[in-house]
Amino acid sequence: MFGDWGHGICLLLATIYLIGREKKLSSQKLGDIMEMAFGGRYVILLMAVFSIYTGFIYNEFFSVPFELFGPSAYACRDLSCRDATTAGLIKVRPTYPFGLDPVWHGSRSELPFLNSLKMKMSIIIGVVQMNLGIMISYFNARFFQSNLNVWFQFIPQMIFLNSLFGYLSVLIVMKWWTGSKSDLYHVMIYMFLSPTDELGENQLFNGQKTVQLVLLLLAFVAVPWMLFPKPFLLKKQHQDRHQGQSYALLENTEESLQVNSNHDAHGHGEFEFSEVFVHQMIHTIEFVLGAVSNTASYLRLWALSLAHSELSSVFYDKVLLTAWGFNNWIILIVGLIVFVCATVGVLLLMETLSAFLHALRLHWVEFQNKFYEGDGYKFYPYSFALLDDDDE
Template identity: 70%
Template sequence: MFLDKMEKFLDNLTPMDLMRSEKMTFVQLIIPAESAHRAISYLGELGLLQFRDLNADKSPFQRTFVNQVKRCAEMSRKLRFFKDQINKAGIMSSSHTALQPEIDLEDLEIQLAEHEHELIEMNSNSDKLRQSYNELLEFKIVLQKACGFLVSSHGRAIPDERELQENVYSNDFVETTSLLEQEIRPGPSNPSGLRFISGIICKSKLLRFERMLFRATRGNMLFNQAPADDQIMDPVSAEMIEKTVFVVFFSGEQARTKILKICEAFGANCYPVPEDISKQRQITREVSSRLTDLEATLDAGLRHRNKALASVGEHLSDWMNMVRREKAVYDTLNMLNFDVTKKCLVGEGWCPIFAKTQIQEALQRATFDSSSQVGIICHPMDAVESPPTYFRTNSFTSPYQEIVDAYGVARYQEANPAVYTTIIFPFLFAVMFGDWGHGICLLLGALILIARESKLSTQKLGSFMEMLFGGRYVLLLMSLFSIYCGLIYNEFFSVPFHIFGESAYRCRDNTCRDAHTIGLVKVRDPYPFGVDPKWRGSRSELAFLNSMKMKMSILLGVVHMNLGIILSYFNARFFGNSLDIRYQFVPQMIFLNSLFGYLSLLIVVKWCTGSQADLYHVMIYMFLSPTDNLGDNELFWGQRPLQIVLLLLALIAAPWMLFPKPFILKKIHTERFQGRSYGMLNTSEMDLEEPDSARQHHHEEFNFSELGSLRTFYCFL
């Protein structure tokens, strides 16, 4: 299956298409007004034309199609509102959207307005019903709890004045929530003039509330409390809140006014509780009956609201895509010039040369579908600025192209590094990963993503899963290379195995007691493939494995850097830039291979000869004492004079690649600028019509930082 997909991917891509960016051409479009929308929509689906903004000097509010963009933005807001409501309701949107006939933007706008008005009205009614339900529920709880403080053998139990000095405090407190405006009539009074106020408050604010009452009445009150049996939903946050019922006994109208103000400040809801037991029972029955009716009404409203949200959710994805597409079309139309007299739009942009036929077909289809009497004109033009870079990619090569573009986009017609990245990136990952057990796990995950490609491509994935799915072929190659390198390292979940026969070493004695301290004895030919499993746990394990992996990393790094410099040579040769070849490619190759290339040679020679030379010592004293005798560190005849020659070449190459090129370019830039200044009198009409941005580009000051040492070292690395 994978090979079939690869063959399909590479059918339309030649080696030259992969190596360099597509050749671009600058075109001008003259589009009649009646077919402009369809033309831009079809070109957007094609994705092979990059428009240039011809109205860059205008603000977004001065452009032709600003009203349509505003309408699309408003519809996007409504769709986001629907999406938030669906998520809050916990409704799972179906991955398969329902079939719906094609609708235009105006009809969709009307539908969205109707759905929004209906949903807002349902939310408002639901909030009012929820508020009434909460008030009745609190009233019922207050009736049940407060009556216990009032009932006595005579039907009422108003405390005497001595009890007003006793108070009880609790410990929890937080900030207030909403306020409830309730008209409270004075409670009945006894001959001594005592009254009471009953209500309910959040449990977290009870301590501060009680302290404030005590201080406001100077202790002339009695505070009774009881926890509510049921939690009450907050209509704003939809969270369940614990509340406490309280009854405050006091004396005097002035104390009543203070207590009511404190209740209002703390968000405590006060409810009148009659002292007569029969009235209490009657009110409790009425409240319970109304609560039952409200519960039924709330459930019916919730079902109706969820049904409306579900019907919206069936088409939400299609609507969002449609609005997003329409907004992109009008944003593109705002980049075109509108000719009022000829009733047409004029646009300019870049497209690949191979796509001209497809663009012409799309424009003809737009003319036919819009029933326009005038066709769309598309003709090439000359451009001053450099064309944009465009690489043809597919689902296999696009993740590698994104990795390369994250570091920098190649200039127009430069060699594409992503071609080499398709192999180098997964292989270098495997060199670091190097475990065929983990590689098999990674391979299974990649195969699952590839097998379910058609299904997952139509679903909306999270950011992490979308990244994994987009790089499924990268994971596939990474896993295959990891298995290969893991076999070389002989590591299966960090455990060595005798996969390719017995080890070439054995212990010095039969007990293997001192195998990890004294060492092993070689008894047969080397292990046929990969690292011998006996190295694991031996006294030479770290020295051998670290040395092998470090030296292998140096060799791979040097090869990688040489590849980058060679690519710069082919770029310079393609553009006919002999300056880059003489003052960039040649000194960089000399500098790199005189030092690191020589180190790679020493590593290979040491591997082949089994020498015990210290390469650290060789490289350090190559700079500190190049004329000294190498002694035991000499790997081959003539090594010392070769080191002196390479050191001199490196010293010459460093200033060679840093200094000549910037000054030569500075001289060329100055000569061209002076020549243009003296030739202004002979400027043609076409030159005078050159855009201001292009003329400013020509007259930019020369910047050494772009072409000096920083850019050179960047190209070198």
């Protein structure tokens, strides 16, 4: 979301200053904003490092491209490519080795090309992170020795997510690799609406229609797999326990926790099947709908990255270059001051905070809802009145 290695270097220098003088600054009274920045100096340090990295990928330094990793892979075949089009370009060298080829910057094809690239990157990053969240739920299940959660939560969730959006990510990579002109929107929509139709020019590999039918079937099977077996098996385990079977089999498992919670709630050791079933149904519906909405939510990576790039380009072209074109030192100095203030105030402060908040939301909602349950210790707000003398 914050891909400019010029802005990243500015953030890095500011953070190094805060870290280098942290002993002195920690003993001083800072303002609200400065106090917040100083408290998060190591987080901002990491943000600056990765801003530089993504800036190299986007090949932007205050919105200006550089040929840092060699010359562009394209050259002008005729004069048509000099009027901000790419029609007259011809490939004369191997693909640009790292990041975006500088020839795209300033061309009429820049925005459609970057939109497509960043949108697909956002989907791939989102699918990878959501898969990581589901994998963490597996380790939760193993820790609590809950085989039910492994077989009826982890496995069907992995199947459902990757049958749809994992498959989409594979198609994106294949399209990049082969240079195909297929329409992935069309592929994914008609995978549901008309799964038996021929793909025609949207076919990326042999047997694609058969693969899509199998994946669609797996996705449909995964939903009842998540919904029905677990409540009935929990009911059976509860009945077996009350028929004299060892309670030790359920000790330290999620199932025993649910039974204990029902016992505490009703005082009879009752098992509320309807309550467990409704809870499982809500969990299933949330995951199925969330698989779509969460994937779409990762498109904020593309949107904010595009906003940052366009704002940076506007400040550079409409402020700095316009002031430079007057050939007047006073106007140039005024334009430079406006450019610096806009860069620092909007791009380095507001955009940094915006990117951080959106990244935090993606971690908290789209990522952690795959494994975090909050069923541990009860939350108590921090209070000085509850501190012991030793703690004080």
